[in-house]
Amino acid sequence: MATIDVIGGGLAGCEAAWRLASEGIHVRLHEMRPARMTAAHKTSGLAELVCSNSFRSDDAASNAVGLLHAELRDLGSLVMRAADAHQVPAGGALAVDREGFSAAVTGAIEGHTNITVVRGEATRLPDGPAILATGPLTSDAMAAALTRATGADALAFFDAIAPIVYRDSVDMDVAWFQSRYDKPGPGGTGADYLNCPMDRDQYGAFLDALLAADRVAFHAFEDTPYFDGCLPIEVMAERGRETLRHGPMKPIGLTNPHAPTHKPHAVVQLRQDNALGTLFNMVGFQTKLRHGAQAEVLRLIPGLERAEFARLGGLHRNTYIDAPRLLDGTLRLRTVPNLRVAGQVSGCEGYVEAAATGLMAGLFAASEALGQPTGVPPQTSAMGALLAHVTGGHLTDEAAGGADRPRSYQPMNVNFGLFPPLDIPDAAARGGRRGKPGRKLAYTERARQDFAAWREAVRRVEMA
Missing domain, CATH: 3.50.50.60 (FAD/NAD(P)-binding domain)
Structure with missing residues (x-):
């Protein structure tokens, strides 16, 4: 062969x-x-x-x-x-x-x-x-x-890499551990993310600094598009001052134990990056800021004032x-x-x-x-x-x-x-569910049934 x-x-x-x-x-x-x-x-x-x-x-x-x-x-x-x-x-x-x-x-x-x-x-x-x-x-x-x-x-598009922070450099008098809505997930506890809260003024100051910061320029392919699923934070911020609050910095599903009656205006989340739990990456914080400006801007985030970075963000070109x-x-x-x-x-x-x-x-x-x-x-x-x-x-x-x-x-x-x-009879056959959660369940049930049938056919061919 x-x-x-x-x-x-x-x-x-x-x-x-x-x-x-x-x-x-x-x-x-x-x-x-x-x-x-x-x-x-x-x-x-x-x-x-x-x-x-x-x-x-x-x-x-x-x-x-x-x-x-x-x-x-x-x-x-x-x-x-x-x-x-x-x-x-x-x-x-x-x-x-x-x-x-x-x-x-x-x-x-x-x-x-x-x-x-x-x-x-x-x-x-x-x-x-x-x-x-x-x-x-x-x-x-x-x-x-x-x-x-x-x-x-x-074709080509930009892709950006998020910074990684040393866990012991995060101020835990400000930050706290919690997953959104306390959801545990696979191998999780419901308190798996580090959360750094911002009030309205802090968020505004962060945005101003972010938008004014010096960026890396790649003139050879500046005409190529970004992929919307991996936008640099500064590009998201340019789309409107509320964009980050409805994206990676959304404050929903979280309660600050340091101030439980005060709802944060925005929240920056960090996710564990290694098994030791010594490194955390900044969720959704892909960036093309220059390294000096990047560290300065990111240390405006409450809890990260003295943050030490194992890796700062970067930008590279993707081709497909x-x-x-x-x-x-x-x-x-x-x-x-x-x-x-x-x-x-x-x-x-x-x-x-x-x-x-x-x-x-x-x-x-x-x-x-x-x-x-x-x-x-x-x-x-x-x-x-x-x-x-x-x-x-x-x-x-x-x-x-x-x-x-x-x-x-x-x-x-x-x-x-x-x-x-899903057609109407298909949805009705799955309990007549309505609304987004019901549609998702109907999609997954149909997928499992059809995939299982295909997989069984593959097994029969492999055994023949």
Whole structure:
């Protein structure tokens, strides 16, 4: 059996390699680090998390990403196995110790007898069957090779990294531990976030300083768009003085024990970033402020006046292809059918979404190599809905000028808006639920039933 090359050792590449190897297929996994580093990575570890350490909500009953977690676990996801083993308290979210998570994935990949890890930059597309999972920081050489192969320019967007604070530098006479609405979540206690409150005047002073602070300028690609799910805080602040209060600094679901009768005007939350609990990252505080200005502005936050930073925020460029036009329904590049594309370079957004597309690419490639076609996950499932978005489920936008006008393809996290709508009989069959909570439950129930049926069909093919 021919070896399949997987290019990129991030979450998508590792998930694809693991799936292929688990099916008995030999894999060459190419990772350019440490021979060539990126602007965001700090280690040579596989599956290094460079932005947040959160895999977001683990609630599979009423949340689309939690549902995606469950489907990945059901398919034997290496990424989810490592995440579950190295989780840290994060309320209703699944967050992980970065180093432990990366070490677990690296150890599993390097220890698999069917996987050979090749360190060094891949500068051209392989001639044989392959999966490209180079991520949003695809090297210039590989991006150029991909552009030549497709005849289409790659798209790009900015992404920003949030600062990380040393826990013992936070003033606990001001801050307190609490999850929103005291929700415990996976491995949590209901008191998993550090909360720093602001009154109206403090919030106003913080905004003024934030908007006036010196920023990093990347003139070479200032015309590329930000991804709305990862906006720098200063960009959010420019959209209106109340934007942050309705975003990462919303004060809802929290009670300050230092002043229980006083409702904060805004709250900055910090989430545990490592298993020791010595590092906390600032939730939603991605930024492109220069480091000197950044530290000065962030120390205006009550409780962080003497904060020490293990890492300040930063900005890097992310690159992805126009996947709906370039990929078929099983992630194959139309112009190079032996090559599949997965992960954030395909335009999906988020750690879990990247892992899911990597697993699907591995599943499709393995099925093809073994002559055991399994079909794609149903679009009513989280994996199927995500796949449909990446491969062409959202090509037009009537509001933008008619059904025939192509819509700009933007990175997107999995969400119920990507799922086929529930019809009235479908909703009625699930107890006639009405309202947003009822719709979410109906979506997840339908997804579980349809995914289970597809999964059983896959198992029968694998056993045949």
